Amino acid sequence: MINSDPKVKVIFVNVFGASRKSTRSPREFRGSLSRHDHVAVVLRLDGTNAVEGRAILASHLNDKLMMEPTMLDAARRAVAYANA
Numbered sequence: 904m905i906n907s908d909p910k911v912k913v914i915f916v917n918v919f920g921a922s923r924k925s926t927r928s929p930r931e932f933r934g935s936l937s938r939h940d941h942v943a944v945v946l947r948l949d950g951t952n953a954v955e956g957r958a959i960l961a962s963h964l965n966d967k968l969m970m971e972p973t974m975l976d977a978a979r980r981a982v983a984y985a986n987a
Contacts, residue, residue, distance in 0.1 A: 913943045915981040917974060919950045943984055946970045947977035 944967065948956045957970065964970055969984075971977035 909941065911942055913945060913981045913984045915977055916944055916946045917977070918946070918948045918953075918956070940967070943967045943969065945977045945981040945984065947972070947974055949974075 946960070946969065948960070948970070957972075960968075960970060969980060971980050
């Protein structure tokens with residue numbers, strides 16, 4: 904479960920060495936944020952099963968759930984979103 908302050912606009916999630924289970928549940932991932940609809944998530948996956956995980960999550964991306972290929976790209980996107 905993710906708890907966030909109402910002032911928080913974006914959360915940067917870095918998953919390295921993702922297991923198949925952790926990359927196969929985008930609904931569960933988004934469900935854990937359902938109480939925080941005001942918060943956007945920038946996600947970066949790398950390591951084991953990252954390609955598969957990105958493919959699985961690709962159809963679930965939107966203006967509140969974003970994914971970037973590198974940590975630097977994800978950090979830049981999170982900062983840009985927070986400053987918008």
